[in-house]
Amino acid sequence: MSGENQRIRGGIPRVSNRVMNLAHLLDQAARRFPDRDGFVWGERSWTWAEMSARAQALAAALRAHGVEKGDRVLVHAKNCEEMWISLFATFRLGAVWVPTNFRLVPDEVAYLATASGAKVFLCHADFPAHAAAVRAASPNLALLASFEPAAFAETSVGALIEAHAGAEVALADVEYDDPCWFFFTSGTTGRPKAAVLTHGQMAFVITNHLCDLTPATTERDASLVVAPLSHGAGVHQLVQTARAVKTVLLPGERFDAEIAWTLVQEHGVSNMFTVPTILKMLVEHPSVDRYDHSSLRYVIYAGAPMYREDQKYALKKLGPVIVQYFGLGEVTGNITVLPGALHEAEDGPHVKLGTCGFERTGMQVQIQDDAGAEVPYGQQGEICVCGPAVFAGYYENPEANAKSFRNGWFRTGDLGFMDPEGFVYITGRASDMYISGGSNIYPREIEEKILTHPAIAEVAVLGVPDPTWGEIGVAVCVPKAGAVVEEGELIAWMGDKVARYKLPRKVFFWEALPKSGYGKITKKMVREELEARGLVSAEGLRS
Known part of the structure; x- marks a missing residue:
């Protein structure tokens, strides 16, 4: 476009589209x-x-x-x-x-x-x-x-x-x-x-x-x-x-x-x-x-x-x-x-x-x-x-x-979603959502609740295949230094904090969650680690 008198919509001329070189x-x-x-x-x-x-x-x-x-x-x-x-x-x-x-x-x-x-x-x-x-x-x-x-x-x-x-x-x-x-x-x-x-x-x-x-x-x-x-x-x-x-x-x-x-x-x-x-x-x-x-x-x-x-x-x-x-x-x-x-x-x-x-x-x-x-x-x-x-x-x-x-x-x-004042709230990635028993479940909501537990430092929740429910939730948690928490105890603690159908069916405790090169916890990497440890397969949870 530069150097020529170009025409754009509405008949308004644009002589040049030159900008500053960022260097x-x-x-x-x-x-x-x-x-x-x-x-x-x-x-x-x-x-x-x-x-x-x-x-x-x-x-x-x-x-x-x-x-x-x-x-x-x-x-x-x-x-x-x-x-x-x-x-x-x-x-x-x-x-x-x-x-x-x-x-x-x-x-x-x-x-x-x-x-x-x-x-x-x-x-x-x-x-x-x-x-x-x-x-x-x-x-x-x-x-x-x-x-x-x-x-x-x-x-x-x-x-x-x-x-x-x-x-x-x-x-x-x-x-x-x-x-x-x-x-x-x-x-x-x-x-x-x-x-x-x-x-x-x-x-x-x-x-x-x-x-x-x-x-x-x-x-x-x-x-x-x-x-x-x-x-x-x-x-x-x-x-x-x-x-x-x-x-x-x-x-x-x-x-x-x-x-x-x-x-x-x-x-x-x-x-x-x-x-x-x-x-x-x-x-x-x-x-x-x-x-x-x-x-x-x-x-x-x-x-x-x-x-x-x-x-x-x-x-x-x-x-x-x-x-x-x-x-x-x-x-x-x-x-x-x-x-x-x-x-x-x-x-x-x-x-x-x-x-x-x-x-x-x-x-x-x-x-x-x-x-x-x-x-x-x-x-x-x-x-x-x-x-x-x-x-x-x-x-x-x-x-x-x-x-x-x-x-x-x-x-x-x-x-x-957005509230009437224009504030935006992220509920999760579309790719993170899973469907259990016909209900859409968004891991972000569950993760927020789990992190209020005094013994949990990090968590990732994701859906895995299940022959009965289609998919079920799995939580991978990292306890805080020196803290000890049991699976049953954590799920029971969550009982009055999230709807029953949203509760993870299985909780694993790891020393750390895998992170991307930019320091993010990604569900893809957590899923790959679950598979590498033999805990999950393409069919679902392994017994």
């Missing part, structure tokens, strides 16, 4: 605050000017290897400075950043390489098997480089940056719908799909996050990264770059709550992005009481609803600084928000228990029935959303696009 955010930070630290990792730090220079050098190196606008740059790495630099280098060229979850196995990463049509592969030195799998699946790669030197790579990202030090690379011209990021879904119901995020969409997302999640954020703030930059944490840190906020990485490969609280105190961290399981670990670790975290203004949790008992405990430890948002990767988190001021520490008649908040600024949420019609307030249906934060669609996947969009609405696959 300009780093340029802006470097111009305004060249000598302020922009990135801290262990004992090392980089100023905004250094980060901008390194991003331009890597962009020059990628360009020298044939990377052009629209090409895909596959990145498989643990959180590190060079991984983050690769995002801005890729954006600068108008290419597409394709990060993976570093916990994926080699064959899964090889699939992402072919599914995305990656032109180059940047792989952490710790993953030679992944590099070999991608090389075998994509023999025509223009470049295989490693984060830190590695024998499997042609060169390292550090060497590429050093070889092109001082290079100046102009920002590629981009339009609103030009892709910048393939955000792969977690693949909980099959093969991961590449959600196409665009420069124009992400510019709205950044503005929206600043408006709804971390208002009044400035260069004097600091943000701690406790989750993989490949997904939600990466979006959050891109938002922080827009305000020249210092990003602080955990120094080790594994999450460590005490180190996290040490860094909060040391850097005066004011915000962080988490998922409920990580937030739970942070506030339940005894170190939370040994370090000063009064600098925190926004502790954002997303990815899954937080159980009420966990929410109350987090408020007790941190105060009214936790912020919830609901949103899938396809909508980059922009569906609802529950600000800190609306998080109540105690239950009461005025508390909207279980809500994930109200519509994000500029977004519209509608609860729809199976035919796509809006349902009345209080009635359950599928949560659907429209607005500028919705992604462009799945890359080369028309079948998935047809299933996910209806009449312009994106279908989240989550079930819920």
